[in-house]
Amino acid sequence: MSTYELLPLGETVRPQHFNRTSTAWYSFCRLPAPWRRSPTLRRGLYLCIAFTAVLLLMEYTFTSVSIDRQQLRKLNGMQIYVAANLYNNEKILPMWIDELYKLLKFFGPKNVYVSIFENGSTDKTKQLLHSLKDSLNKMDVRNTIITDPTPKNYERRIPYLAQARNKVVEPMIKLYEDWKFDKVLFLNDILFSVGEIIMLIQSDIFNLLTTNDGNYDAACGMDFYGAFYDEFATREITGLPIGSGYYPFFADYKSRQSLINGLPVPVYSCWNGMIALNPEPFIKYGVKFRAVLPQRSQVPFEASECCLVHSDFRQLNYSKIYINPNVKVFYEESRYNYVHYVLPIINMVMWLFNHPKPLSDVELANLAQLYRSAADLGVKESDFICLQR
Numbered sequence: 001m002s003t004y005e006l007l008p009l010g011e012t013v014r015p016q017h018f019n020r021t022s023t024a025w026y027s028f029c030r031l032p033a034p035w036r037r038s039p040t041l042r043r044g045l046y047l048c049i050a051f052t053a054v055l056l057l058m059e060y061t062f063t064s065v066s067i068d069r070q071q072l073r074k075l076n077g078m079q080i081y082v083a084a085n086l087y088n089n090e091k092i093l094p095m096w097i098d099e100l101y102k103l104l105k106f107f108g109p110k111n112v113y114v115s116i117f118e119n120g121s122t123d124k125t126k127q128l129l130h131s132l133k134d135s136l137n138k139m140d141v142r143n144t145i146i147t148d149p150t151p152k153n154y155e156r157r158i159p160y161l162a163q164a165r166n167k168v169v170e171p172m173i174k175l176y177e178d179w180k181f182d183k184v185l186f187l188n189d190i191l192f193s194v195g196e197i198i199m200l201i202q203s204d205i206f207n208l209l210t211t212n213d214g215n216y217d218a219a220c221g222m223d224f225y226g227a228f229y230d231e232f233a234t235r236e237i238t239g240l241p242i243g244s245g246y247y248p249f250f251a252d253y254k255s256r257q258s259l260i261n262g263l264p265v266p267v268y269s270c271w272n273g274m275i276a277l278n279p280e281p282f283i284k285y286g287v288k289f290r291a292v293l294p295q296r297s298q299v300p301f302e303a304s305e306c307c308l309v310h311s312d313f314r315q316l317n318y319s320k321i322y323i324n325p326n327v328k329v330f331y332e333e334s335r336y337n338y339v340h341y342v343l344p345i346i347n348m349v350m351w352l353f354n355h356p357k358p359l360s361d362v363e364l365a366n367l368a369q370l371y372r373s374a375a376d377l378g379v380k381e382s383d384f385i386c387l388q389r
Contacts, residue, residue: 074214075206080107081181081279083168084116085161087152089189090123095333096187097132102194103205104141113179114143117167120152144171155297162289162305169282169289176283183209183276190223190273190329191336204327208276212264216278217318218310219264221327223273224339229331232388233306234323235268239385240367243356247347251356260351264322268385269310273329278318287312292379292387299377300389301370307386315382 082100089096104112114136118125126147133145146167154160165186172181185205193204204221211219223229227245234242236252243251250256250265258265281287289305290312310321330339359367371384379387 072206075107075209078107078111078183078209079179079181080112080209081172081184082112082114082187083165083172083184084187084189085164085168086116086118086121086125086129086189088121088123089125090121090128092189092191092331092333093125093128095191096189097128099192099194099205100132104139106194109139109141112141113171113175113181114141114145115168115171116143116145117148117164118146119148119150119164121147144168156291156299156302158291158302158305159294162291162294165289165305172279173283181279184279184282185209186271186275186277188223188271188273190331191333192221192274192329204274204329207326208274208324211276211322211324212320216264216276216320216322217281217313218270218275218277218321220267220270220272220275220323221329222323222325223329223331224335224343225331226338230270230272230306233269233271233304233386235270235307235385237266237268238358239268240359241388243358244354246354247350248354249356251358256356259325262326264324267321267323268314269307269321270323271304271306272323273331274327275306278313281313281316281318285316287316292374292383293377301374301387303383303386303388308383311382311386 080103082103086093100114116129116132118129129145129147133143136143136145169184172184185208194206208219208221228242228249231242231245236242236250236255238252240251242249248256248259250259255265255267287309289309291305292301292303292308293299313319313321328339328343330336370387370389374384374387375381
């Protein structure tokens with residue numbers, strides 16, 4: 001008896017004893033019949049697979065960073081002031097706190113101060129922060145954690161947010177005679193990675209703090225909620241809004257080249273969920289977070305307090321401000337896979353097809369009209385860049 005049988009057209013000849021349905025894995029991997037019968041479809045599929053592999057390789061080449069032991073040694077003994085404003089963050093706080101503990105483990109409890117202000121939360125944020133405070137006290141980590149029962153209520157959002165950010169900076173100013181901090185690390189309600197820095201595994205915090213070899217007045221990561229998120233606070237080095245919410249983001253050519261090469265991108269301003277700041281402007285010159293026209297209950301435009309603080313930095317010649325494209329943070333645990341696995345593919349497709357352009361003449365004319373309106377209301381010229389309708 002022959003060990004082969006005649007199979008239907010389009011099937012591959014196989015030994016009679018080979019059972020094609022004997023393994024679930026084979027059934028799972030087997031192409032649908034139309035694909036098996038069409039060489040054109042098969043070639044298209046293989047090209048798509050190869051193209052995706054190339055995109056992933058290019059993304060790794062562009063954005064992968066190695067942790068330098070020499071830079072790692074520079075972090076040892078660094079004095080870090082961690083500042084955070086939190087509200088209704090019960091879902092992310094367990095992970096957020098775990099990463100904070102890793103940061104404390106690396107820098108040492110004597111080298112970190114934690115300042116958190118929360119108010120108006122209606123979930124379990126307050127309870128989680130009370131537990132965190134108890135833990136920090138047991139670890140001898142100095143801290144100021146305020147949970148304010150006052151409901152979150154305001155006429156204008158930006159003046160309110162500016163006051164909340166100033167509350168977490170206040171302890172640093174009071175402590176300055178006794179404690180000279182190297183960096184202020186502002187952490188929004190984002191999910192970030194400290195990682196096992198000591199094991200030289202890539203870390204958001206490490207990469208941020210060592211931006212431009214530590215030579216910066218402000219260094220931000222990039223935050224994503226689908227597209228790049230914090231366009232409100234971000235201005236390119238030209239002083240104009242960021243060119244696109246999608247890769248390669250920047251209209252400025254030199255900025256795009258820095259991004260593609262995985263290098264820090266000089267910008268006018270940024271925040272993006274996580275930022276490391278030079279504490280000197282706050283302590284030496286009394287810089288505070290603020291709003292434009294704070295006494296007015298309504299204005300025809302607004303400016304982010306996180307952009308205006310950079311305007312004040314620049315007025316004092318603290319102008320080394322960068323976005324570090326190797327630091328990517330997100331706002332929901334479910335977004336982890338998107339940021340780390342889906343976004344790299346989207347980025348490379350956008351690299352081929354998305355070409356951010358400078359503002360058109362019409363857009364520039366609208367911007368000039370906005371600036372004139374702001375000047376008529378008494379807004380300082382140095383604040384114009386941060387304005388947005």
